[in-house]
Amino acid sequence: MKRLTPVFDFGGVLFDWHPPSLLRRELPQRAFDADSAAHWVEQVFQGYGGDWGAFDRGAVDVAELVPRIARRTGLAEHEVQAIVDGVPRELQPLPGSVALLRRLRDAGAPLYFLSNMPAPYADHLEAQHDFVGWFRDGVFSARVQAVKPERAIFDLAAARFGIAPAELLFFDDVLANVQAAQAAGWQAVHFTGVDAAEAALRAHGLWSS
Structure with missing residues (x-):
């Protein structure tokens, strides 16, 4: 063989890689328990389709990703930026x-x-x-x-x-x-x-x- x-x-x-932990750490005012963290994980990452999927694919950069997610989710751009910047701390x-x-x-x-x-x-x-x-x-x-x-x-x-x-x-x-x-x-x-x-x-x- x-x-x-x-x-x-x-x-x-x-x-x-545990996105709920990432969200609870970076956006504690929004992701303050398991249910709210799960909600924002879905909103931000969309099952790794949508905006984040395009980021994974190399089709958008951070400068484009942040306002796209902010417009779609209602998060402030600085909140989305905090998530993006926090990923290396999660990995x-x-x-x-x-x-x-x-x-x-x-x-x-x-x-x-x-x-x-x-x-x-x-x-x-x-x-x-x-x-x-x-x-x-x-x-x-x-x-x-x-x-x-x-x-x-x-x-x-x-x-x-x-x-x-x-x-x-x-x-x-x-x-x-x-x-x-x-x-x-x-x-x-x-x-x-x-x-x-x-x-x-x-x-x-x-x-x-």
């Missing part, structure tokens, strides 16, 4: 996931990533976290103008990596993205935690100890 090559999502897999490394990544690197596994990520945050993560340099290559959505779960980004990533889709093992915390990867011919696992991810890696022969 040919050894598979692991590919990791970033938000929710290698980095913490903190998950220690268990980074330890798993380190073990894969030390075992000689080539590492790749595929992440929906607006350009400013991609730049920030590369600059601030040395372990991002452990990856041989990766795809950030904003840099290729395509987003998960679209088929195009999976085809583009496999071609860029130079690896057959069936030989890629993708970890993503969003089930729709896992299913899209599988439809594109990838092996894919719904990331629910480090222990389950390690079990999947073992099952696919990435290490035995």
Whole structure:
């Protein structure tokens, strides 16, 4: 059996990403409990479609995004700007996931990533976290103008990596993205935690100890 090559999502897999916490921290006057936080998460992020989806795709920059969200939601521009500026504080490394990544690197596994990520945050993560340099290559959505779960980004990533889709093992915390990867011919696992991810890696022969 040919050894598979692991590919990791970033938000929710290698980095913490919990939008209700982000909203409660940055807009406590509006997102003051679970229900109000959930409301504003939906209003701002729209399930990562709409305005924020365009930001993920690299179709709009911050200067355009902020007034668009403000007009649509009724938030003040300074409130939207606070959310945008607060995202890097939310994207903190998950220690268990980074330890798993380190073990894969030390075992000689080539590492790749595929992440929906607006350009400013991609730049920030590369600059601030040395372990991002452990990856041989990766795809950030904003840099290729395509987003998960679209088929195009999976085809583009496999071609860029130079690896057959069936030989890629993708970890993503969003089930729709896992299913899209599988439809594109990838092996894919719904990331629910480090222990389950390690079990999947073992099952696919990435290490035995």
